[in-house]
Amino acid sequence: MTDAAAAIRQTVADNDVVLFMKGTADQPQCGFSSQVVRILDHLGVTYQDVNVLADEDLRQGVKDFANWPTIPQLYVKGEFIGGCDIVREMFQTGELKTLFDEKLGASA
Amino acid sequence: MAMRVEELESLLRNAFADADIQIQDLAGDGDHYRATIRSAAFEGKSRVAQHQMVYAALQGRMGGQLHALALETGPKP
Numbered sequence: 289m290t291d292a293a294a295a296i297r298q299t300v301a302d303n304d305v306v307l308f309m310k311g312t313a314d315q316p317q318c319g320f321s322s323q324v325v326r327i328l329d330h331l332g333v334t335y336q337d338v339n340v341l342a343d344e345d346l347r348q349g350v351k352d353f354a355n356w357p358t359i360p361q362l363y364v365k366g367e368f369i370g371g372c373d374i375v376r377e378m379f380q381t382g383e384l385k386t387l388f389d390e391k392l393g394a395s396a
Numbered sequence: 397m398a399m400r401v402e403e404l405e406s407l408l409r410n411a412f413a414d415a416d417i418q419i420q421d422l423a424g425d426g427d428h429y430r431a432t433i434r435s436a437a438f439e440g441k442s443r444v445a446q447h448q449m450v451y452a453a454l455q456g457r458m459g460g461q462l463h464a465l466a467l468e469t470g471p472k473p
Contacts, residue, residue, distance in 0.1 A: 320464070356444075357451050357459035373467050374443045 292349025300363045304392055305335035308350045309360040313337040320372040321360040327379045328362075333388055365391050398426035399462050404454075411453030412437055416472065422464075430466040439471040446470070 289297075300306050305328070311317030313325050313335075328335050340347040340359055351357055354368045362369045364387060369375065378384040401419055408417050408431065415435035422428040431450075438446045446469040451458045458465060 351459065355448060357456075368444060370444050371447070374447065377443070377468075 290345075290349065290352075292343075292345045293353055295346070296349055296353045299336070299338060300366045303336040304365055305333055305388075306338060306363040307335050307360055308338045308340050308346075308363075310339070310341050312339050317341060318359070320358075323372055324360045324362060324375050327375060327384070331379075331385055331388060333392070364388070399457065400426060401429070404429060404431070404462070404465075407453055407455065407457075408433060408450070411449070414472075422466070427462065428464040429462070430468075432468045434470055434472045436472055438469055443469070 296308075307313070307321075307324060307328065309316060309318070309321035309324065311321060313329075316322035316325050325337070338346070340350060347359070350359065350361055354361055356368065356371060358371050360372055360375075362371075362375050369387070370378070375384065378387065401421055405417060405419055408415065408419075412433060412435040414437070415433050417434075418432040420430045422430055433450065437449065441449070447467050450465075450467055450469060454462065454465075
């Protein structure tokens with residue numbers, strides 16, 4: 289396993305909800321990342337944002353780790369949930385809220 | 397970098413021969429597309445698996461040559 293992969297594995301193990309994104313939750317630097325931030329904030333979920341633009345190894349590493357070529361990427365309890373399209377679709381159908389309720393308990 | 401819509405459609409068509417495919421060039425720059433793909437190949441697959449199948453069909457171009465491809469995938473109605 290590469291250093292980047294080990295670091296990613298650790299990050300998604302240590303945090304219930306992780307968003308790998310371009311920019312930060314406060315200052316997203318891509319419209320797709322920004323959409324997911326808005327959805328998570330709307331649902332009131334606590335999450336760890338990770339700015340892949342800060343580290344080129346990480347930026348490539350998250351793509352290899354999930355076998356997913358684009359950013360953002362959302363993980364819940366260590367499981368890759370999807371990118372922007374899937375998160376938005378799951379939000380619109382209510383599945384995302386259900387997922388958070390089930391995985392994180394009623395506090396989410 | 398950009399990709400012509402014909403090239404995109406042909407890559408998708410090669411991978412999903414039975415599919416109903418609709419492609420929109422969102423920004424008119426050949427770099428931001430939306431594709432809706434309905435294929436029997438997606439039956440019973442998770443959304444992540446469906447999108448991974450599409451990315452595989454693009455043979456590494458996604459995230460490189462092609463910047464943005466909004467995807468809506470699913471089995472045929």
